[in-house]
Amino acid sequence: MTKPVSPPDRTEAQQGEASDLFSKFDPMIELREGLLASGVKDPFSLVMERVISPTVAICNGRETILLGTYNYMGMTFDPDVIAAGKDALDRFGSGTTGSRVLNGTYIGHRQVEEALCEFYAMNQAMVFSTGYQANLGIIGTIAGKGDYVLLDIDSHASIWDGCKMGDAEVVPFKHNDIEAMEKRLRRIPEGAGKLVVLEGVYSMLGDIAPLKEMVGIAKAYGAMVLVDEAHSMGFIGPNGRGVAEDQGVLDQVDFIIGTFSKSVGTVGGFCVSNHPKFEIMRLVCRPYVFTASLPPSVVATAATSIRKLMQSSDKRDHLWGNSRTLHARLKLLGFQLGTENPQSAIISVVMPDLEHGAAMWEALLDEGLYVNLARPPATPAGMTLLRCSLCAEHSAEQVETIVGMFHRAGSKTGIIE
Numbered sequence: 001m002t003k004p005v006s007p008p009d010r011t012e013a014q015q016g017e018a019s020d021l022f023s024k025f026d027p028m029i030e031l032r033e034g035l036l037a038s039g040v041k042d043p044f045s046l047v048m049e050r051v052i053s054p055t056v057a058i059c060n061g062r063e064t065i066l067l068g069t070y071n072y073m074g075m076t077f078d079p080d081v082i083a084a085g086k087d088a089l090d091r092f093g094s095g096t097t098g099s100r101v102l103n104g105t106y107i108g109h110r111q112v113e114e115a116l117c118e119f120y121a122m123n124q125a126m127v128f129s130t131g132y133q134a135n136l137g138i139i140g141t142i143a144g145k146g147d148y149v150l151l152d153i154d155s156h157a158s159i160w161d162g163c164k165m166g167d168a169e170v171v172p173f174k175h176n177d178i179e180a181m182e183k184r185l186r187r188i189p190e191g192a193g194k195l196v197v198l199e200g201v202y203s204m205l206g207d208i209a210p211l212k213e214m215v216g217i218a219k220a221y222g223a224m225v226l227v228d229e230a231h232s233m234g235f236i237g238p239n240g241r242g243v244a245e246d247q248g249v250l251d252q253v254d255f256i257i258g259t260f261s262k263s264v265g266t267v268g269g270f271c272v273s274n275h276p277k278f279e280i281m282r283l284v285c286r287p288y289v290f291t292a293s294l295p296p297s298v299v300a301t302a303a304t305s306i307r308k309l310m311q312s313s314d315k316r317d318h319l320w321g322n323s324r325t326l327h328a329r330l331k332l333l334g335f336q337l338g339t340e341n342p343q344s345a346i347i348s349v350v351m352p353d354l355e356h357g358a359a360m361w362e363a364l365l366d367e368g369l370y371v372n373l374a375r376p377p378a379t380p381a382g383m384t385l386l387r388c389s390l391c392a393e394h395s396a397e398q399v400e401t402i403v404g405m406f407h408r409a410g411s412k413t414g415i416i417e
């Protein structure tokens, strides 16, 4: 038997003093308490009591227009999508209770992977239980110790966490800065494994990446390229394949990561690729192997939704119209926006500080409008943002109503004159 290890020597004052692992959260607790003490509602605990459509819910007992759901294509209430989910629930039960590599691959998982291959015109697709896990799994598995991951400083948390999991050298570069990316690529030791990770649309400001230039440079330096198209799938590009398609570089991208939790209208994540050895990922990718697969109803809704998104050019046109109108009208009212021009279905309104942001968020909710309040560390450059995500199901009248709500709430809180 091995001898028990004695605890390190402690001073008399330390004896019996319990360490509280929660103390690291004290600054966050103080910030939250301070905000709530000022009388505003908690912007991070809103409850949707009923959801009526992709654009309307009942919150705090009143009808509220939804402008912060990332439900870009409004597929959550599509009758064919709902019917497919109900049918799968009846025929396959409520859950798989297993990993994809054991008892958790049903015919529906295969069918949704086939739908993804068709949607992206790629050879291979792998479905994860969330988009977060897709980034964690793919990045964390392919980029290991001794490899290099170059990534935009504004990358999503799941991309950063994937880098941590794989233990590769992480080399961040300034947001959307082509020169900065190239400079860092140049410095990577000869022969080292290199992965460049980019996003099509950056969700905080709603701006798009210059993928045409960045992907070309990354390839010229011999790097593999992964593009997260979470916020562009279904909407951007002639076939809704995303920014890489729109900028004509999809065939140079090694891995596209996406999610079912935005345009597809359910939950789940995926990676599509033409890499000839991609299939091995199913055995070596821990966030794929060591978790239960998506329920049959979810994969059935996702497959139906993806197939419908292939024929949704009218909806895409309408959504672009909504985005242009809202961007122009908010700008005209005097709000500072995250982008000079509308680049995606996300329009971010920059708030002077967290207090004003929270007050504006509440004033909009009182008007009957829900948007997302975002603050550091999720936001770039310490900004507080009111993020608006438009939906193809928002009518022109709803967009007009939203503009009026912003006008009144902005005047009330002193954010605009």
Ligand SMILES: Cc1ncc(COP(=O)(O)O)c(C=O)c1O
Residues within 6 Å of the ligand: 130, 131, 132, 133, 135, 156, 158, 199, 203, 228, 230, 231, 259, 260, 261, 267, 268, 269
């Ligand atoms: C860029 C990006 N990647 C990945 C994800 C994770 O997606 P999911 O909600 O499916 O976990 C998100 C979600 O917000 C995202 O914005």
